[in-house]
Amino acid sequence: MPLSDTPSMWNPFANMAVAPGNAITIVGGRGSTIFDASGRQYLDAIASLWYCNVGHGRAELAEAAARQMREIAAYQAYEVFSSEPAEALARRVAELAPIRDAKVFFTPGGGSDAVDTAAKLARAYWRAVGQPDKQVVIGRSYAYHGVNAFGTSLGGIPAFSEPFGPLVSSVEHVPWDDTGALAKLIEQVGADRVAAFFCEPVVGAGGVYFPPDGYLAEVQQICRDQDVLFVADEVITGFGRTGEWFGSSRFGLEPDIMTVAKGLTSGYLPLGAVLAGPKVAEPFWRPGTAEIFRQGYTLHRSPNRVRRGLGQLGHHRARTAVA
Numbered sequence: 001m002p003l004s005d006t007p008s009m010w011n012p013f014a015n016m017a018v019a020p021g022n023a024i025t026i027v028g029g030r031g032s033t034i035f036d037a038s039g040r041q042y043l044d045a046i047a048s049l050w051y052c053n054v055g056h057g058r059a060e061l062a063e064a065a066a067r068q069m070r071e072i073a074a075y076q077a078y079e080v081f082s083s084e085p086a087e088a089l090a091r092r093v094a095e096l097a098p099i100r101d102a103k104v105f106f107t108p109g110g111g112s113d114a115v116d117t118a119a120k121l122a123r124a125y126w127r128a129v130g131q132p133d134k135q136v137v138i139g140r141s142y143a144y145h146g147v148n149a150f151g152t153s154l155g156g157i158p159a160f161s162e163p164f165g166p167l168v169s170s171v172e173h174v175p176w177d178d179t180g181a182l183a184k185l186i187e188q189v190g191a192d193r194v195a196a197f198f199c200e201p202v203v204g205a206g207g208v209y210f211p212p213d214g215y216l217a218e219v220q221q222i223c224r225d226q227d228v229l230f231v232a233d234e235v236i237t238g239f240g241r242t243g244e245w246f247g248s249s250r251f252g253l254e255p256d257i258m259t260v261a262k263g264l265t266s267g268y269l270p271l272g273a274v275l276a277g278p279k280v281a282e283p284f285w286r287p288g289t290a291e292i293f294r295q296g297y298t299l300h301r302s303p304n305r306v307r308r309g310l311g312q313l314g315h316h317r318a319r320t321a322v323a
């Protein structure tokens with residue numbers, strides 16, 4: 001078929017010789033059921049792409065978003081600008097997170113933006129505390145950390161990174177289940193050059209691998225002992241996916257940095273976030289500091305009332321968020 005006769009839409013991660021002729025066109029959803037254009041029903045066992053934690057078709061979320069958009073759809077949050085719903089959402093996520101006094105940095109695109117922001121934050125942190133040589137970030141085999149440059153480089157699925165050539169330098173990998181390999185790599189590279197270790201509490205896109213017993217506690221301890229930031233990528237495991245609010249809660253971890261997205265809004269609007277613990281936040285927040293985390297996105301704001309997707313947990317009295 002000539003290219004001019006094929007549809008315009010180019011699907012992500014798809015073989016476009018095959019996808020258009022086999023399209024499953026989803027037109028609706030209620031709870032855990034979705035419907036295609038021919039009226040066929042499916043049990044959405046994967047919650048779309050592991051994100052629709054509160055279920056499809058929640059009219060109150062659509063209405064909340066519409067109400068907010070009528071007032072103001074978005075406004076930047078650079079420098080001194082803020083919004084009450086965004087602050088309330090940050091407060092609520094910080095309360096739920098297994099990180100004491102977490103600071104919440106929103107990333108409007110979702111998990112890929114959160115991962116790249118977390119990696120930049122890790123490097124910026126070490127520079128801010130006078131150790132600029134700590135630049136190396138470590139990922140694992142089978143890992144998936146999204147599609148931006150840091151995330152692609154940190155990932156451990158060769159087919160997802162090889163086509164793009166070298167992206168971010170000073171990125172290393174270890175086997176996903178081997179604590180000794182992590183300790184050895186840090187020793188080889190030199191702890192004074194390693195910024196952070198990234199891991200998904202449960203490997204998701206790489207094959208759904210549950211961590212070996214004790215693995216996560218041990219890698220967290222290695223990171224603490226070697227003064228390497230421990231980053232939990234909770235884009236999938238956040239917001240109830242493993243039976244606790246976060247995978248880190250389930251496995252008794254307190255990461256230095258966490259990345260979240262997906263269930264944060266259940267996909268009603270795109271949003272991710274980076275949570276930074278006090279050690280990482282301190283140089284950027286302490287009174288009199290000149291350190292600025294020079295990172296941000298134009299649409300750096302919360303999806304307003306959609307925060308109620310967190311199981312109706314909102315309790316603030318923001319004028320724009322109260323029905």
Ligand SMILES: Cc1ncc(COP(=O)(O)O)c(C=O)c1O
Pocket residue numbers: 109110111112113115144145146147200204205233234235236261262
């Ligand atoms: C662990 C993990 N990190 C990051 C991402 C990227 O998130 P997004 O697709 O929202 O950019 C994903 C997506 O599946 C993921 O599973």
